[in-house]
Amino acid sequence: MIRLILCTCFLTGLFSAFSQAEYYRVTLQPGFDYVHRFNSSNDIPVATMERDYTGIGLSATVFLTKHIGLNLKGSVASAITTGKDVGQPRESLEAYYSPDFYLEEIVRPNEQLPVSAHFLAAGGVYRLVKKRWNYQFGLNVGAMNYAPSGVEYFLKEHGTNNYYAARMYTKMEKRWSFVVEPSVLVSFVLKNRLAVFVAASYRLSPGKIRQREYMTNMYSGEVVNNEYASNGLFQMIAFNVGFSIGIGKIIE
Numbered sequence: 001m002i003r004l005i006l007c008t009c010f011l012t013g014l015f016s017a018f019s020q021a022e023y024y025r026v027t028l029q030p031g032f033d034y035v036h037r038f039n040s041s042n043d044i045p046v047a048t049m050e051r052d053y054t055g056i057g058l059s060a061t062v063f064l065t066k067h068i069g070l071n072l073k074g075s076v077a078s079a080i081t082t083g084k085d086v087g088q089p090r091e092s093l094e095a096y097y098s099p100d101f102y103l104e105e106i107v108r109p110n111e112q113l114p115v116s117a118h119f120l121a122a123g124g125v126y127r128l129v130k131k132r133w134n135y136q137f138g139l140n141v142g143a144m145n146y147a148p149s150g151v152e153y154f155l156k157e158h159g160t161n162n163y164y165a166a167r168m169y170t171k172m173e174k175r176w177s178f179v180v181e182p183s184v185l186v187s188f189v190l191k192n193r194l195a196v197f198v199a200a201s202y203r204l205s206p207g208k209i210r211q212r213e214y215m216t217n218m219y220s221g222e223v224v225n226n227e228y229a230s231n232g233l234f235q236m237i238a239f240n241v242g243f244s245i246g247i248g249k250i251i252e
Contacts, residue, residue, distance in 0.1 A: 023066040024246030029059040031242020033075050038235045053077035053117055066251045067127050071138055074120045104154040119144045136185040143176040163218045173208040180204045193246035203236040
């Protein structure tokens with residue numbers, strides 16, 4: 001009986017520490033980001049633009065009413081440069097050069113290329129509060145810059161003894177590209193004004209991609225350059241986790 005009473009008191013105290021979610025005027029949401037960028041175009045010979053990013057982000061929302069608010073968010077992320085085949089599109093290269101060339105070896109991409117990406121957007125959100133749960137649905141527009149990608153490799157021409165040192169360099173034509181981002185966020189109140197959140201969004205960004213190919217004959221020194229361009233649509237999925245902080249008065 002005593003154990004039951006103590007257990008009841010413990011659970012009562014535990015759950016009483018969790019506050020109800022409130023309609024605060026302002027929310028700040030710092031957190032960690034993970035972004036996966038899909039290939040954007042089949043017209044580019046070699047798929048070097050698919051990358052995963054991790055970084056930090058910050059979102060701030062000012063609510064005009066209990067449910068509707070204006071949102072501003074930004075993030076800085078770095079490309080993940082470790083792991084199997086990251087930045088080394090062997091299958092794409094082999095398909096591109098076959099049957100004229102044999103892919104001898106892929107070396108690490110040029111480490112001097114910048115590998116960070118920046119994202120900044122603004123838009124509107126709709127908020128719904130249920131007890132300790134807070135749900136937000138948003139639509140933002142903004143801009144994002146993309147890190148260029150490069151890969152270096154060696155080729156052997158079929159039927160000859162010609163060897164080539166080659167590299168492929170891919171980048172967006174414009175440094176910043178327009179982005180549309182629908183999103184959903186769910187947060188759970190821990191205590192008073194502090195909550196934890198999980199968010200997901202889908203980013204669409206049209207733009208023109210340019211890819212340059214450089215091939216150097218290792219015997220004669222002759223250099224062959226080719227350039228390709230394509231209008232593409234970048235598609236990204238982003239996940240965010242972090243803390244949500246309520247600021248200001250509660251909107252009645």
